[in-house]
Amino acid sequence: MMADPAAVHVTTDQGAVSILSHRRFRFLRHVSPLPILTGFLTLCVVAMLVIVLWNIIAGGIGGLTWEFLTASPTEGMTKGGIFPAIFGTVFLVFLMTVFAIPVGVATAVFLRYYARPESKLARLVRVAVNNLAGVPSIVFGLFGLGFFIQFVGRGIDKAFYGGDLAFGQPAIIWASLTLAVLTLPVVIVTTEEAMRAIPRDYIEASYALGATRWQTIRHVVIPNSMTGILTGGILAVSRGAGEVAPIMFTGAAYYLPYLPAKLNDQFMELGYHVYVLSTQSPDVEKTLPLLYSTVLVLLLLTFALNALAVVIRMRLRLRQAG
Amino acid sequence: MSEGKSVAPHVPNMGPDWQQYSVRPGDRRRDLWMGRLISAIAFSAIAAIILIFLFIGREAAPVITSSEVHQEVTVAKMIVPLETRPGKPKMYLWQPVSETPKYSLPPLLLGSLKATLVAILFAAPFAIGAAIYSSEFAPPRIREMIKPVIEMLAGIPSVVMGFFALMVLASVLKDTFGWKFRLNATNAGIALGIAIIPVIYTVAEGALRAVPRQIREAAQALGATPWATARRVILPAAAPGIFAGVMLGLGRAIGETMIVLMASGNAAIWSPHLTDSIRTMSATIAAELAEVVNGSAHYHVLFFIGALLFLLTFLVNSLGELYVGRLRRRLTGVSG
Amino acid sequence: MTALNHSHIAAKQPERVVVGPPPVKIQVRGLNFFYGSNQALRNVDFDVITHAVTALIGPSGCGKTTFLRTMNRMNDQIPGARAVGTVLLDGTDIHGPDVDVTALRRRVGMVFQRSNPFPKTIYENVAFGLRIAGIRDHYVIDEAVENSLRLAALWDEVKDNLNGLALQLSGGQQQRLCIARALAVKPDVLLMDEPASALDPISTGKIEELIEDLKSRYTIVIVTHNMQQAARISEYTGFFYMGELIEYGPTVKIFTTPSEKRTEDYVTGRFG
Ligand SMILES: Nc1ncnc2c1ncn2[C@@H]1O[C@H](COP(=O)(O)OP(=O)(O)OP(=O)(O)O)[C@@H](O)[C@H]1O
Ligand SMILES: [Mg+2]
Numbered sequence: 001m002m003a004d005p006a007a008v009h010v011t012t013d014q015g016a017v018s019i020l021s022h023r024r025f026r027f028l029r030h031v032s033p034l035p036i037l038t039g040f041l042t043l044c045v046v047a048m049l050v051i052v053l054w055n056i057i058a059g060g061i062g063g064l065t066w067e068f069l070t071a072s073p074t075e076g077m078t079k080g081g082i083f084p085a086i087f088g089t090v091f092l093v094f095l096m097t098v099f100a101i102p103v104g105v106a107t108a109v110f111l112r113y114y115a116r117p118e119s120k121l122a123r124l125v126r127v128a129v130n131n132l133a134g135v136p137s138i139v140f141g142l143f144g145l146g147f148f149i150q151f152v153g154r155g156i157d158k159a160f161y162g163g164d165l166a167f168g169q170p171a172i173i174w175a176s177l178t179l180a181v182l183t184l185p186v187v188i189v190t191t192e193e194a195m196r197a198i199p200r201d202y203i204e205a206s207y208a209l210g211a212t213r214w215q216t217i218r219h220v221v222i223p224n225s226m227t228g229i230l231t232g233g234i235l236a237v238s239r240g241a242g243e244v245a246p247i248m249f250t251g252a253a254y255y256l257p258y259l260p261a262k263l264n265d266q267f268m269e270l271g272y273h274v275y276v277l278s279t280q281s282p283d284v285e286k287t288l289p290l291l292y293s294t295v296l297v298l299l300l301l302t303f304a305l306n307a308l309a310v311v312i313r314m315r316l317r318l319r320q321a322g
Numbered sequence: 323m324s325e326g327k328s329v330a331p332h333v334p335n336m337g338p339d340w341q342q343y344s345v346r347p348g349d350r351r352r353d354l355w356m357g358r359l360i361s362a363i364a365f366s367a368i369a370a371i372i373l374i375f376l377f378i379g380r381e382a383a384p385v386i387t388s389s390e391v392h393q394e395v396t397v398a399k400m401i402v403p404l405e406t407r408p409g410k411p412k413m414y415l416w417q418p419v420s421e422t423p424k425y426s427l428p429p430l431l432l433g434s435l436k437a438t439l440v441a442i443l444f445a446a447p448f449a450i451g452a453a454i455y456s457s458e459f460a461p462p463r464i465r466e467m468i469k470p471v472i473e474m475l476a477g478i479p480s481v482v483m484g485f486f487a488l489m490v491l492a493s494v495l496k497d498t499f500g501w502k503f504r505l506n507a508t509n510a511g512i513a514l515g516i517a518i519i520p521v522i523y524t525v526a527e528g529a530l531r532a533v534p535r536q537i538r539e540a541a542q543a544l545g546a547t548p549w550a551t552a553r554r555v556i557l558p559a560a561a562p563g564i565f566a567g568v569m570l571g572l573g574r575a576i577g578e579t580m581i582v583l584m585a586s587g588n589a590a591i592w593s594p595h596l597t598d599s600i601r602t603m604s605a606t607i608a609a610e611l612a613e614v615v616n617g618s619a620h621y622h623v624l625f626f627i628g629a630l631l632f633l634l635t636f637l638v639n640s641l642g643e644l645y646v647g648r649l650r651r652r653l654t655g656v657s658g
Numbered sequence: 659m660t661a662l663n664h665s666h667i668a669a670k671q672p673e674r675v676v677v678g679p680p681p682v683k684i685q686v687r688g689l690n691f692f693y694g695s696n697q698a699l700r701n702v703d704f705d706v707i708t709h710a711v712t713a714l715i716g717p718s719g720c721g722k723t724t725f726l727r728t729m730n731r732m733n734d735q736i737p738g739a740r741a742v743g744t745v746l747l748d749g750t751d752i753h754g755p756d757v758d759v760t761a762l763r764r765r766v767g768m769v770f771q772r773s774n775p776f777p778k779t780i781y782e783n784v785a786f787g788l789r790i791a792g793i794r795d796h797y798v799i800d801e802a803v804e805n806s807l808r809l810a811a812l813w814d815e816v817k818d819n820l821n822g823l824a825l826q827l828s829g830g831q832q833q834r835l836c837i838a839r840a841l842a843v844k845p846d847v848l849l850m851d852e853p854a855s856a857l858d859p860i861s862t863g864k865i866e867e868l869i870e871d872l873k874s875r876y877t878i879v880i881v882t883h884n885m886q887q888a889a890r891i892s893e894y895t896g897f898f899y900m901g902e903l904i905e906y907g908p909t910v911k912i913f914t915t916p917s918e919k920r921t922e923d924y925v926t927g928r929f930g
Contacts, residue, residue, distance in 0.1 A: 034549045035459040041451025042460075042468060045523075048448075048516050049475050052486050103366050110364035114357065116737045128367040134570075134639035135374065135632065136577020137480075138604045142628040145611070146377040181370050188367070201774035205836070208732060209787040209843055210764030212345060212353035219790070220776065242479025245579040245604075249611050271481040271580075278485050279584060288489070295485050299478065306477045310470075337683070337748030338846055343764040346792045350758075 053299075060296030063289050069297070077255065077277060078286045082294050087259050088172070088267035089301075092247070093237045095176035095263075096183065101233050103180070104187025109217055111188075112195045113203075133185035137245040144178030144250035145170075171264040175251030182246055183236035190235060194228015194316070195221060227316045231309045238305035242298065244271040254280075270298045378632060381625035394619035400427045416590035416601065418610065418620045425623050427630075429590040433507070433600035437582050440511020440596060441518055441575040446568055448515075449522035453564075457530035458552055476520035484584030487513030492585060499597075505587035507600045513581045518571040525570055525642075529563020529649055530556060562649040569642030577635045579604040603627050681708040683847060683877040684729060689743035691724050691901075693736065698724045700901045702743070706847070711869060711878045713888035713909065716898035717924070722881040723771075725898065726849050729879065730766035731759050747847070764791070767845030771852040771881075773832035775824035775839070780816050783824045783835055787843035802842050810838035811868050830861025837868065848872065850880040854887070866891050885925055889913050897921045 071081030107125065115122035154168035161167075167174075198221060206216040222229075244252075252272040260267040274294055281287045345353075384391045385400075403412035404424050414426035456468045491513055492504040501508075533556050541551040557564075587599025588609060607624050614621040684706035691699035698721045706712050706729075714722045727733045728741050731752060745752045752762055764787075775783050784803045793799060803820070807813040812834040816827070824835055833853055840848060850869075854862040869878060869891050882888050888895055889909060896906040897918075905912060905921040916922045 034552055035455070038451040038455035038459060041448050042455045045448050045452050045475070045519060046468075046471050048519075049471055052478065052483070052516070053474075055486065055490055056482070103363055106360045106363035107367060110360050114361055114364070118737075125364055125367055128371045130643065131371055131636065131639070132367055134573055134635060135371075136579065136604060136635050138577065138579040138607050139374065139378065139628055139632050139635075142378055142381070142607065142611070142625060143374045146381045146625065147373055150381075150616070151377065184367060184370065199774070201770065201772060202776055204732065204735070204770065205774045205776065205839075206786070206790075207735065208730065208763055208768040208770075209790060209839065210343070210345070210760050211787075211790045212349055212760050214353040214356040215349065215790050217356075219786070224777065238477065242477075242481065244479075244481045245608055248608060271479055274481050274485055275580065275584065278488055291485070295482055299482055302477055302479055303474065306473065310473070338765075340750070340761060340765070342844075343761040343846075345758060345760045345764075349790075349792065350760075 056292065056295050056299055059289075059292035060294075063293035064296060068290075068293055073255070077281070078283065078290065082270065082273060082290075082297065084256060084259055085268040085270045085273040085294070086297070088252075089241055089270045091260055092172060092176050092179065092251075092267060092269060093240045095172065096179040096240050097233050097237060099177055099180035100183050100187050100236055101229065104184055104232060104236075105191050105222075105229055107184075107188045108191035108195055109221065111192055113213065113217060113221065129185045129188050132181070135182075137182060137243055140178050140182045140246040141248055141250060143181070144174055144246060148174040148177055149250060167264050169264075170249060170251040170253075170266055172251050172260050172267045173263040175247040175267070178246045178250050179240040179243060182243065183240050186236045186239055187229075187232040190232030191225060191229050194225040194231070197228070197316075198224045227312055231312050231316075234305050234309040234312070238302045238309070241305070242271060242302050244269075244275055247272060248275075270294060270301070274298060374632070378625055378629050381622060382629040384622040385619075385626040388622070391619045391622055394423055395425045395623060400425050400623075414592045416606070418623070423620065425620075426590075426592075427627070429592045430601055430603045430606055430627065432592065433582075433586070433590065434576055434602040434604070436507040436596060436600050437511045437514055437586060437602055438572060438575045440508055441514035442568060442572055444512050444515030445519045445522055445571060449519045449567070449571070450526050450564055452519075453523050453526035453530055453567075454552065454557075457527050458548070458556065472520045472523050475516070476524075478517070480517060480578060480580040481584075483513050483517050484581040487581060487585035501597045503587055503597070503599050505585055506598055507586065507596045510582045510586035510600065510602075511596075513585050514575050514578055517578065517581060518574045521574050522567040522571040525567030525646070526560070526564045529560040529567070532563065532649070533559045559652070560649070562645045562652065566642045566645035566649065569638055569645065573635045573638040573642060576638065577604055577631060579608050583608045603631050607631075680710075682706065683708040683748065684879075685744075685746040685749075686729075687744045687746075689725075689728065689741065689745065691721070691728060691733070692740045692742075693724075694738040698901055699728070702903045704896060704903060704906060706877060706879055707894060708877050709873060709875070710893040711873050711880060711891050712894045712896065713892035714879065714881045714896050714898060715883070715885070715888050715924070716904075718883075720898040721901045722898055723851055726851055726879060726881055727768075729847070729849055730763050730768055732763070732768065734759060764843050765845055766847040766849060767840035767843065769833070769836050769840050769848065769850040769853050771855055773829060773836050773856070775827075775832050775835050777823070777825055779821045780824050780827070780835060781820040784839050784842050786839060791843065806838040806842040807835075809841050809868075809872065810834045811864060811871075812838055828861070830857045830864065833857060833861070833865065834868065837865075841872075845876065847877045847879070850878065852881050852883060855883060862887070885913075885927070897924060899924070 068081040069086065070083050072084055073082065074080035107129075111122055111125060115125070149168060149170060152167075153171070153174060156167040157163055157165060202220050202224065203216060206220045211219065247269060251266055252269045253266040254268075254272075254276050256266060256268055258265075274291065277287050277291045277294070278284070281291075385395065386397060404415055404426060406413055406415070414428045415424040416426055416429055417424045452468065452472075456465045460468065487509055488505070492509045495501065495509050495512075496504045537555055537559060538551060541555040542548075546554070582600075582602045583605040586602065586605060588601045588605055589599035590601040590606075591598050607628055610620070611624050614624065682705045684704075686702055686704040686706075689699055689702040689704075690697065702725065704725075714725065716722055724733065728745060729747075729752075731741075733739045733741065741753065747762070747766070750757060776786065778786075781803055784806050785799050788799050788802055793802075804813060804817075807816065812831060815831060816822070816835075824832065827835060833856075837848075837850075837853070854865045857865065866887065869880065872878060880888075880892065892909045894907065895909040895912040897904045897912065897916075897920075899920055905916055905918045912921060913925055916925065922928075
């Protein structure tokens, strides 16, 4: 390194420049506006979340009693609880998963184990799933009304009820079907992700033992993607439980003196309850505490489900890693 | 089993009987039928998109085709200013339940535009800023903390956001700026903006992270400051992705319903001011569909608006997807 | 291209009282294999001899695995892959319209390079193929599991822990478990793709012993990178190079007096 004097000269020369630029570099790093600005913006996002959450928790925690969770609303919804809305929400999302999970899992299985990856059909399905995920929720509401109620429901009425109104009207089955279509992409994407993580070796071992494709799916693929399917289901439920627009005219009711028991009953629902109480209540001052608690319940429900999905996924990743 | 063509005569056909290895007929049948069933079910996503298109189209079509509906409204009447009283200037009016119903679309389009505009202007700086921070500057531990924050923000149901905007944000904004109306375009737009931050952030952060390390290191090796590296190298490389994020956020904002329904005031006013109340397309459907008579002109007009909304979001989302694809090609070096 | 010289083989096997050529289990003629436009096998002619161990050797990427996997049509799984040529199993064309690929795979079992037990118990791993085949009887399954594990020389090590998880076994035990799993469905031919490449010398020794024991009942084709191993355990050896079968014959001949220069260079370690 020192052998050639010319080289030493060059080194010194460049060294001087590089020290200079190096100093400038460090100097700039300390006052550089970008990390500070972007850091501040990030902090603002965090603050937004904290403010919204804090406001709702502070406003709602006081009213969150056992009675509130288990009683029916009374006195024009200014007193009592929200049990029917909780019940309706649970019933709704349960029905929704009954429709969405089998269809979503079958679609994921098709994409992964039946279709050739670059085939037109597989690509078409993916495009459809992508587009479905981008359709506004109010459009799903219109679809539910136009297709499920006016077309399917009316059709059933004409065929089996002599035209009497039985299924051709808003009902929990139509609302849950509408939500199932809306949450289908979530189930498909999560399940497919889980199936992608199944080692190819397991599938080959199964085929090499003379299992048919269906036996391989039934005994190897499904058991090994169970956590993924579960996660997809939970995320779908969390999404579905928070959606109001698709169920407004497909089955949710403002107030019902009874709980839904049949598939063509209407139902009360937490999100819809929040919407109605906050926009159509005759006396907002009086309902506000109850309203806050209802919002808190809805928020806790969706967050708890999301957190559960995150934990399951994390355990899945850890298991795959270790 | 088949007697394959024996190439060499000395190959004796003396192995075990194929029969003992054959699959039980039941299993073979099940394999066949489950395969068919699964392939058929896989069409549901395609079927859903087509059915949505068909059935919203079916209920929207009478606005264009039915002479019965035309007695009340035509497409032309929905886009030109309407006569109110003789002598008074013509106006855009959305009064579907008055004696002579009026269905001007421009105020609704303007309402959607205003809310979306405010939302994007509000959300983009925060979302892109946070994306830059977490992909370029944040220490790993902080980055790990930003992720759940964004996920939680994304997990807030829109009705909850609408509630917050209606009860809290509206009062704060009104008191701070002394606006005339509590519920207006800005209030709804900001709440909408908070709701779409996660969409923009996620796509933008993905795009920034996808910029190869080498590009970054090469720029820094040339003595570029982090600021210069970000501004001249990383941001341009990730620009299509960031743009895609904004587009997808836009798609979400146009279609979002509950927030605008609860926080915008729902008055269909033809006004340029962002502090006036607005009525968006989505909120109009949500507010009125429950009350209309099935098959009435009003009913069909609402589906017509739904169809517009569907097409609009479809366009915007496709544009976003296009840019995501372009980004992928640019970063992987595949031309096309 | 280099089909077996049968007179030579007959002479090489004095212990078997066979007059004429040895029985051929799998006869391959003019086999070409393509991954899309990439040709992995070129015009291969090959005779797999019944109840013997055949070793496939050759440098990495020469097509050994591809060849092995055409014999039970595992390559059908790969999109864009295509086999042209005849593969006769006891005279039956395995690509023929009447051959059910699942039945073929039950008859031609396979052990993979990486041991791949299912994330289930030891017992359930071995029982998998039986359950798939529709066997419900506990006693039958119990017996088959024990027999297979004994055959795979694993019984003594796991008999007290049959309900333990397979993934908790050592690498060598896992590979023997995979062999037991393949044996449980009573195959006729056993294909093994470098079954010992990831194992320590002791486990490798056990697997080699096991192969020695199995060959009286099964026809075995094994891919290996280990020349000594090929020399130790196989009766016949085929040398592949860049998708072609360069030379095929009795192992002794391949390793002592190969007729091709490339074979000699490879087995003496001069390239590959
Ligand atoms: N799934 C595949 N898709 C495309 N090409 C493949 C695939 N599998 C193998 N090939 C190609 O086919 C050729 C032969 O591969 P093969 O795996 O049969 O070699 P091999 O002799 O088993 O090598 P090794 O000793 O490394 O296992 C190689 O050039 C390889 O790149
Ligand atoms: Mg190989």
